[in-house]
Amino acid sequence: MSFPGKITIFGGGTWATALAKIMLNHEKHINWYMRRPEQIEDFKKTGHNPSYLSNVEFNLDRITFYSDITQAVEDSDTIVLAVPSPFLKSHLEKLNTSLANKFIISAIKGIVPPENLLVTDYLEQYYNVSPQNMAIVGGPCHAEEIALERLTYPTIACADIQKANAIAQVFNNRFVRASVSNDVAGIELAAVLKNVYAIASGICHGLKYGDNFQAVLVSNAISEMERFVDIVSPIERRIQDSAYLGDLLVTCYSSFSRNRTFGAMIGKGYSVKAAQVEMEMIAEGYYGTKCVREINEKYNVDIPVADMVYRILYENSPAHLEVKTLREQILK
Ligand SMILES: NC(=O)c1ccc[n+]([C@@H]2O[C@H](COP(=O)([O-])OP(=O)(O)OC[C@H]3O[C@@H](n4cnc5c(N)ncnc54)[C@H](O)[C@@H]3O)[C@@H](O)[C@H]2O)c1
Numbered sequence: 445m446s447f448p449g450k451i452t453i454f455g456g457g458t459w460a461t462a463l464a465k466i467m468l469n470h471e472k473h474i475n476w477y478m479r480r481p482e483q484i485e486d487f488k489k490t491g492h493n494p495s496y497l498s499n500v501e502f503n504l505d506r507i508t509f510y511s512d513i514t515q516a517v518e519d520s521d522t523i524v525l526a527v528p529s530p531f532l533k534s535h536l537e538k539l540n541t542s543l544a545n546k547f548i549i550s551a552i553k554g555i556v557p558p559e560n561l562l563v564t565d566y567l568e569q570y571y572n573v574s575p576q577n578m579a580i581v582g583g584p585c586h587a588e589e590i591a592l593e594r595l596t597y598p599t600i601a602c603a604d605i606q607k608a609n610a611i612a613q614v615f616n617n618r619f620v621r622a623s624v625s626n627d628v629a630g631i632e633l634a635a636v637l638k639n640v641y642a643i644a645s646g647i648c649h650g651l652k653y654g655d656n657f658q659a660v661l662v663s664n665a666i667s668e669m670e671r672f673v674d675i676v677s678p679i680e681r682r683i684q685d686s687a688y689l690g691d692l693l694v695t696c697y698s699s700f701s702r703n704r705t706f707g708a709m710i711g712k713g714y715s716v717k718a719a720q721v722e723m724e725m726i727a728e729g730y731y732g733t734k735c736v737r738e739i740n741e742k743y744n745v746d747i748p749v750a751d752m753v754y755r756i757l758y759e760n761s762p763a764h765l766e767v768k769t770l771r772e773q774i775l776k
Protein backbone atom coordinates (compact mmCIF):
# COMPACT_ATOMS: atom_id res chain seq x y z
CA MET A 445 0.00 0.00 0.00
CA SER A 446 1.35 3.43 -0.87
CA PHE A 447 0.80 6.10 1.78
CA PRO A 448 -1.85 7.44 2.58
CA GLY A 449 -3.77 4.47 1.13
CA LYS A 450 -7.55 4.32 1.40
CA ILE A 451 -8.91 7.55 2.90
CA THR A 452 -12.06 7.75 5.04
CA ILE A 453 -13.67 11.03 6.13
CA PHE A 454 -15.34 11.01 9.55
CA GLY A 455 -18.24 13.43 10.04
CA GLY A 456 -21.32 14.67 8.26
CA GLY A 457 -20.88 18.39 8.86
CA THR A 458 -19.59 21.42 7.01
CA TRP A 459 -15.87 20.73 7.27
CA ALA A 460 -16.22 17.04 6.49
CA THR A 461 -18.07 17.99 3.30
CA ALA A 462 -15.40 20.51 2.27
CA LEU A 463 -12.65 17.96 3.01
CA ALA A 464 -14.43 15.33 0.90
CA LYS A 465 -14.46 17.82 -1.98
CA ILE A 466 -10.72 18.44 -1.52
CA MET A 467 -9.88 14.73 -1.24
CA LEU A 468 -11.87 13.85 -4.35
CA ASN A 469 -9.77 16.30 -6.34
CA HIS A 470 -6.87 13.92 -5.81
CA GLU A 471 -8.33 10.51 -4.96
CA LYS A 472 -10.41 8.45 -7.37
CA HIS A 473 -12.55 7.15 -4.49
CA ILE A 474 -13.06 7.86 -0.78
CA ASN A 475 -14.96 6.29 2.12
CA TRP A 476 -17.19 8.55 4.20
CA TYR A 477 -18.55 7.77 7.66
CA MET A 478 -21.58 9.68 8.93
CA ARG A 479 -23.38 9.09 12.20
CA ARG A 480 -26.95 9.25 10.85
CA PRO A 481 -28.09 6.66 8.24
CA GLU A 482 -30.96 8.93 7.15
CA GLN A 483 -28.44 11.64 6.20
CA ILE A 484 -26.65 9.08 4.01
CA GLU A 485 -29.96 8.05 2.40
CA ASP A 486 -30.80 11.67 1.57
CA PHE A 487 -27.25 12.24 0.30
CA LYS A 488 -27.61 9.27 -2.07
CA LYS A 489 -30.96 10.56 -3.37
CA THR A 490 -29.74 14.09 -4.07
CA GLY A 491 -25.99 13.79 -4.74
CA HIS A 492 -25.16 16.35 -2.07
CA ASN A 493 -25.02 16.64 1.71
CA PRO A 494 -28.64 17.43 2.63
CA SER A 495 -27.68 19.35 5.78
CA TYR A 496 -24.41 21.21 5.08
CA LEU A 497 -22.83 22.86 1.98
CA SER A 498 -25.67 21.46 -0.09
CA ASN A 499 -24.47 23.41 -3.15
CA VAL A 500 -21.47 21.04 -3.45
CA GLU A 501 -22.42 18.20 -5.81
CA PHE A 502 -20.67 14.82 -5.54
CA ASN A 503 -20.26 11.90 -7.94
CA LEU A 504 -21.73 9.10 -5.83
CA ASP A 505 -19.79 6.40 -7.76
CA ARG A 506 -16.63 7.73 -6.11
CA ILE A 507 -17.88 7.51 -2.51
CA THR A 508 -18.69 4.57 -0.24
CA PHE A 509 -20.79 5.69 2.72
CA TYR A 510 -20.78 4.08 6.17
CA SER A 511 -22.92 4.60 9.25
CA ASP A 512 -21.05 1.72 10.96
CA ILE A 513 -17.88 3.27 12.37
CA THR A 514 -16.15 -0.07 12.94
CA GLN A 515 -16.59 -1.16 9.33
CA ALA A 516 -15.47 2.26 8.13
CA VAL A 517 -12.23 2.00 10.14
CA GLU A 518 -11.59 -1.59 9.05
CA ASP A 519 -11.91 -0.56 5.39
CA SER A 520 -9.46 2.35 5.64
CA ASP A 521 -5.75 3.13 5.97
CA THR A 522 -6.06 6.86 6.69
CA ILE A 523 -8.90 8.47 8.65
CA VAL A 524 -9.68 12.18 8.50
CA LEU A 525 -11.48 13.29 11.67
CA ALA A 526 -13.89 16.18 11.04
CA VAL A 527 -16.42 15.95 13.86
CA PRO A 528 -16.67 18.70 16.50
CA SER A 529 -14.36 17.99 19.44
CA PRO A 530 -17.13 17.67 22.08
CA PHE A 531 -18.58 14.72 20.08
CA LEU A 532 -15.35 12.89 19.25
CA LYS A 533 -15.56 10.64 22.31
CA SER A 534 -19.17 9.62 21.66
CA HIS A 535 -18.25 8.64 18.08
CA LEU A 536 -15.18 6.64 19.09
CA GLU A 537 -16.99 4.88 21.95
CA LYS A 538 -18.93 2.95 19.29
CA LEU A 539 -15.71 1.62 17.77
CA ASN A 540 -15.02 -2.14 18.07
CA THR A 541 -11.68 -2.25 16.30
CA SER A 542 -8.22 -0.79 16.80
CA LEU A 543 -7.05 2.59 15.52
CA ALA A 544 -3.42 1.80 16.39
CA ASN A 545 -2.41 0.67 12.89
CA LYS A 546 -4.20 3.52 11.07
CA PHE A 547 -2.92 6.93 10.04
CA ILE A 548 -5.13 9.64 11.57
CA ILE A 549 -5.49 13.18 10.29
CA SER A 550 -7.29 15.41 12.77
CA ALA A 551 -9.06 18.29 11.08
CA ILE A 552 -10.72 19.08 14.41
CA LYS A 553 -10.05 22.50 15.92
CA GLY A 554 -10.88 21.90 19.52
CA ILE A 555 -9.93 20.10 22.67
CA VAL A 556 -11.53 16.92 24.03
CA PRO A 557 -13.57 17.62 27.17
CA PRO A 558 -13.58 16.80 30.06
CA GLU A 559 -10.03 15.40 29.84
CA ASN A 560 -8.89 18.70 28.26
CA LEU A 561 -6.61 16.82 25.92
CA LEU A 562 -5.58 17.87 22.44
CA VAL A 563 -7.07 15.44 19.92
CA THR A 564 -3.66 13.93 19.13
CA ASP A 565 -2.88 13.47 22.85
CA TYR A 566 -6.29 11.90 23.37
CA LEU A 567 -5.77 9.43 20.50
CA GLU A 568 -2.30 8.55 21.74
CA GLN A 569 -3.40 8.00 25.34
CA TYR A 570 -6.73 6.26 24.78
CA TYR A 571 -6.29 4.58 21.35
CA ASN A 572 -2.51 3.90 21.23
CA VAL A 573 -2.01 5.84 18.01
CA SER A 574 1.65 6.79 17.68
CA PRO A 575 2.53 10.48 17.09
CA GLN A 576 4.31 9.37 13.90
CA ASN A 577 0.92 8.16 12.66
CA MET A 578 -0.98 11.37 13.25
CA ALA A 579 -1.24 14.65 11.40
CA ILE A 580 -3.41 17.71 11.89
CA VAL A 581 -4.91 20.25 9.51
CA GLY A 582 -4.53 23.85 10.67
CA GLY A 583 -4.56 27.32 9.20
CA PRO A 584 -7.26 29.72 8.01
CA CYS A 585 -9.86 27.56 6.28
CA HIS A 586 -13.56 28.15 6.04
CA ALA A 587 -15.46 25.26 4.51
CA GLU A 588 -17.81 27.70 2.78
CA GLU A 589 -14.87 29.17 0.83
CA ILE A 590 -13.61 25.70 -0.12
CA ALA A 591 -17.10 25.09 -1.52
CA LEU A 592 -16.64 28.24 -3.65
CA GLU A 593 -13.12 27.10 -4.65
CA ARG A 594 -11.57 30.24 -3.16
CA LEU A 595 -7.80 30.03 -2.72
CA THR A 596 -6.98 28.53 0.71
CA TYR A 597 -3.67 27.83 2.50
CA PRO A 598 -4.00 25.06 5.11
CA THR A 599 -1.04 23.73 7.10
CA ILE A 600 -0.48 20.01 7.56
CA ALA A 601 1.51 19.27 10.72
CA CYS A 602 3.01 15.90 11.57
CA ALA A 603 5.98 14.69 13.63
CA ASP A 604 7.05 12.82 10.49
CA ILE A 605 7.58 15.59 7.95
CA GLN A 606 7.69 13.18 5.00
CA LYS A 607 4.18 12.05 5.85
CA ALA A 608 3.12 15.72 6.21
CA ASN A 609 4.44 16.32 2.69
CA ALA A 610 2.57 13.30 1.33
CA ILE A 611 -0.69 14.49 2.92
CA ALA A 612 -0.09 18.01 1.56
CA GLN A 613 0.09 16.48 -1.93
CA VAL A 614 -3.39 15.01 -1.42
CA PHE A 615 -4.71 18.43 -0.39
CA ASN A 616 -3.07 20.48 -3.13
CA ASN A 617 -5.12 21.49 -6.13
CA ARG A 618 -6.10 24.55 -8.12
CA PHE A 619 -7.59 26.29 -5.05
CA VAL A 620 -5.66 24.69 -2.15
CA ARG A 621 -1.97 25.30 -1.33
CA ALA A 622 -0.98 23.22 1.68
CA SER A 623 2.25 23.84 3.59
CA VAL A 624 3.81 21.59 6.22
CA SER A 625 5.02 21.92 9.80
CA ASN A 626 6.14 19.71 12.69
CA ASP A 627 4.45 21.89 15.35
CA VAL A 628 1.48 19.60 15.95
CA ALA A 629 0.67 20.66 19.53
CA GLY A 630 1.31 24.37 18.91
CA ILE A 631 -1.04 24.53 15.93
CA GLU A 632 -3.70 22.51 17.75
CA LEU A 633 -3.50 24.82 20.78
CA ALA A 634 -3.59 27.94 18.59
CA ALA A 635 -6.75 26.61 16.92
CA VAL A 636 -8.42 26.11 20.30
CA LEU A 637 -7.50 29.63 21.39
CA LYS A 638 -8.53 31.38 18.18
CA ASN A 639 -12.05 30.05 18.71
CA VAL A 640 -12.13 31.68 22.16
CA TYR A 641 -10.83 34.99 20.77
CA ALA A 642 -13.39 34.87 17.95
CA ILE A 643 -16.11 34.66 20.58
CA ALA A 644 -14.56 37.76 22.25
CA SER A 645 -14.51 39.50 18.88
CA GLY A 646 -18.14 38.57 18.26
CA ILE A 647 -19.18 39.75 21.71
CA CYS A 648 -17.58 43.16 21.05
CA HIS A 649 -19.22 43.34 17.62
CA GLY A 650 -22.58 42.52 19.22
CA LEU A 651 -21.97 45.32 21.72
CA LYS A 652 -21.39 47.68 18.75
CA TYR A 653 -17.65 48.20 19.14
CA GLY A 654 -16.14 49.13 15.79
CA ASP A 655 -13.26 47.99 13.60
CA ASN A 656 -10.72 50.24 15.35
CA PHE A 657 -11.46 48.53 18.64
CA GLN A 658 -11.51 45.06 17.05
CA ALA A 659 -8.01 45.60 15.70
CA VAL A 660 -6.74 46.31 19.21
CA LEU A 661 -8.59 43.31 20.63
CA VAL A 662 -7.10 40.99 18.01
CA SER A 663 -3.60 42.45 18.53
CA ASN A 664 -3.91 41.66 22.23
CA ALA A 665 -5.30 38.21 21.42
CA ILE A 666 -2.28 37.23 19.31
CA SER A 667 0.05 38.24 22.17
CA GLU A 668 -2.00 36.09 24.53
CA MET A 669 -1.92 33.20 22.08
CA GLU A 670 1.85 33.46 21.78
CA ARG A 671 2.33 33.54 25.57
CA PHE A 672 0.03 30.58 26.14
CA VAL A 673 1.28 28.36 23.31
CA ASP A 674 4.96 29.06 24.04
CA ILE A 675 4.54 28.08 27.69
CA VAL A 676 2.33 25.03 27.19
CA SER A 677 4.29 23.71 24.19
CA PRO A 678 7.72 25.35 24.20
CA ILE A 679 9.36 24.98 20.79
CA GLU A 680 10.53 27.66 18.39
CA ARG A 681 7.71 28.93 16.17
CA ARG A 682 6.69 32.10 14.31
CA ILE A 683 3.32 33.10 15.73
CA GLN A 684 2.75 35.37 12.70
CA ASP A 685 2.63 32.32 10.39
CA SER A 686 -0.79 31.64 8.90
CA ALA A 687 -1.36 28.48 10.98
CA TYR A 688 -1.49 30.73 14.08
CA LEU A 689 -2.12 34.41 13.23
CA GLY A 690 -3.92 33.64 9.96
CA ASP A 691 -6.35 31.31 11.68
CA LEU A 692 -7.00 33.90 14.39
CA LEU A 693 -7.67 36.62 11.81
CA VAL A 694 -10.02 34.59 9.63
CA THR A 695 -12.04 33.48 12.63
CA CYS A 696 -12.24 36.92 14.22
CA TYR A 697 -13.13 38.77 11.02
CA SER A 698 -15.05 36.42 8.72
CA SER A 699 -18.82 36.47 8.49
CA PHE A 700 -18.58 32.68 7.98
CA SER A 701 -17.15 32.20 11.47
CA ARG A 702 -19.28 30.08 13.78
CA ASN A 703 -17.45 31.28 16.90
CA ARG A 704 -17.71 34.96 16.02
CA THR A 705 -21.41 34.55 15.20
CA PHE A 706 -22.00 32.85 18.55
CA GLY A 707 -20.12 35.66 20.35
CA ALA A 708 -22.11 38.32 18.50
CA MET A 709 -25.35 36.77 19.78
CA ILE A 710 -24.00 36.86 23.33
CA GLY A 711 -23.01 40.52 22.83
CA LYS A 712 -26.52 41.29 21.61
CA GLY A 713 -27.98 39.82 24.79
CA TYR A 714 -28.79 36.19 23.92
CA SER A 715 -28.21 33.66 26.70
CA VAL A 716 -25.64 30.94 25.99
CA LYS A 717 -28.43 28.37 25.61
CA ALA A 718 -30.47 30.55 23.27
CA ALA A 719 -27.43 31.30 21.09
CA GLN A 720 -26.58 27.59 20.88
CA VAL A 721 -30.14 26.67 19.92
CA GLU A 722 -30.30 29.43 17.31
CA MET A 723 -27.07 28.35 15.61
CA GLU A 724 -27.34 25.34 13.33
CA MET A 725 -23.62 24.70 13.66
CA ILE A 726 -21.31 24.12 16.59
CA ALA A 727 -19.24 26.96 18.09
CA GLU A 728 -16.46 24.91 19.67
CA GLY A 729 -14.96 27.93 21.38
CA TYR A 730 -17.69 27.59 24.00
CA TYR A 731 -16.15 24.28 25.11
CA GLY A 732 -12.60 25.46 24.40
CA THR A 733 -13.06 28.43 26.76
CA LYS A 734 -13.59 26.10 29.73
CA CYS A 735 -10.79 23.75 28.68
CA VAL A 736 -8.30 26.63 28.34
CA ARG A 737 -9.33 27.95 31.75
CA GLU A 738 -8.78 24.54 33.35
CA ILE A 739 -5.44 23.93 31.58
CA ASN A 740 -4.28 27.38 32.69
CA GLU A 741 -4.82 26.46 36.35
CA LYS A 742 -1.53 24.57 35.92
CA TYR A 743 0.39 27.14 33.85
CA ASN A 744 -0.99 30.43 35.13
CA VAL A 745 -0.36 32.33 31.89
CA ASP A 746 -1.66 35.90 31.72
CA ILE A 747 -4.64 35.54 29.31
CA PRO A 748 -7.14 38.28 30.26
CA VAL A 749 -9.18 38.13 27.04
CA ALA A 750 -9.76 34.37 27.37
CA ASP A 751 -10.53 34.83 31.08
CA MET A 752 -13.11 37.46 30.20
CA VAL A 753 -14.84 35.12 27.76
CA TYR A 754 -14.93 32.43 30.48
CA ARG A 755 -16.62 34.77 32.97
CA ILE A 756 -19.21 35.86 30.42
CA LEU A 757 -20.06 32.34 29.23
CA TYR A 758 -19.73 30.34 32.42
CA GLU A 759 -20.28 32.80 35.30
CA ASN A 760 -23.03 34.81 33.68
CA SER A 761 -21.03 38.01 34.07
CA PRO A 762 -22.57 40.87 32.02
CA ALA A 763 -20.74 41.19 28.70
CA HIS A 764 -20.90 45.00 28.57
CA LEU A 765 -19.26 45.36 32.01
CA GLU A 766 -16.60 42.76 31.23
CA VAL A 767 -15.64 44.48 27.97
CA LYS A 768 -15.63 47.85 29.75
CA THR A 769 -13.09 46.54 32.29
CA LEU A 770 -11.04 44.96 29.50
CA ARG A 771 -10.97 48.16 27.47
CA GLU A 772 -10.10 50.41 30.46
CA GLN A 773 -7.59 48.23 32.27
CA ILE A 774 -6.08 45.66 29.93
CA LEU A 775 -6.05 46.51 26.24
CA LYS A 776 -3.31 48.61 24.75
N1 LIG B 1 -16.51 24.57 9.29
C1 LIG B 1 -15.28 24.98 8.98
O1 LIG B 1 -15.07 25.85 8.15
C2 LIG B 1 -14.11 24.34 9.68
C3 LIG B 1 -12.82 24.63 9.23
C4 LIG B 1 -11.75 24.05 9.86
C5 LIG B 1 -11.95 23.19 10.91
N2 LIG B 1 -13.20 22.91 11.32
C6 LIG B 1 -13.36 21.95 12.40
O2 LIG B 1 -14.06 20.81 11.92
C7 LIG B 1 -14.78 20.20 12.99
C8 LIG B 1 -16.22 20.00 12.56
O3 LIG B 1 -16.79 21.28 12.42
P1 LIG B 1 -17.95 21.59 11.39
O4 LIG B 1 -17.85 23.04 11.09
O5 LIG B 1 -17.95 20.63 10.29
O6 LIG B 1 -19.20 21.35 12.30
P2 LIG B 1 -20.71 21.47 11.88
O7 LIG B 1 -21.37 22.25 12.93
O8 LIG B 1 -20.87 21.85 10.47
O9 LIG B 1 -21.17 19.95 11.93
C9 LIG B 1 -21.68 19.41 13.02
C10 LIG B 1 -21.37 17.94 12.97
O10 LIG B 1 -21.55 17.44 14.28
C11 LIG B 1 -22.43 16.36 14.24
N3 LIG B 1 -23.20 16.36 15.47
C12 LIG B 1 -24.11 17.28 15.84
N4 LIG B 1 -24.62 16.91 17.04
C13 LIG B 1 -23.98 15.77 17.40
C14 LIG B 1 -24.06 14.91 18.53
N5 LIG B 1 -24.88 15.17 19.53
N6 LIG B 1 -23.25 13.85 18.57
C15 LIG B 1 -22.40 13.58 17.58
N7 LIG B 1 -22.29 14.34 16.48
C16 LIG B 1 -23.07 15.43 16.41
C17 LIG B 1 -23.31 16.60 13.04
O11 LIG B 1 -23.87 15.39 12.59
C18 LIG B 1 -22.29 17.15 12.09
O12 LIG B 1 -21.55 16.09 11.53
C19 LIG B 1 -14.62 21.13 14.17
O13 LIG B 1 -13.62 20.65 15.02
C20 LIG B 1 -14.20 22.45 13.55
O14 LIG B 1 -13.43 23.24 14.41
C21 LIG B 1 -14.31 23.46 10.74
Ligand SMILES: O=P(O)(O)OC[C@H](O)CO
Nearest residue numbers: 583584585695701702703
Ligand atom coordinates in the same frame (compact mmCIF):
# COMPACT_ATOMS: atom_id res chain seq x y z
O1 LIG C 1 -14.33 30.56 12.06
P1 LIG C 1 -14.99 29.39 12.70
O2 LIG C 1 -15.30 29.67 14.11
O3 LIG C 1 -16.17 28.94 11.94
O4 LIG C 1 -13.88 28.22 12.59
C1 LIG C 1 -13.60 27.67 11.32
C2 LIG C 1 -12.14 27.45 11.04
O5 LIG C 1 -11.49 26.94 12.16
C3 LIG C 1 -11.42 28.67 10.53
O6 LIG C 1 -10.09 28.32 10.14
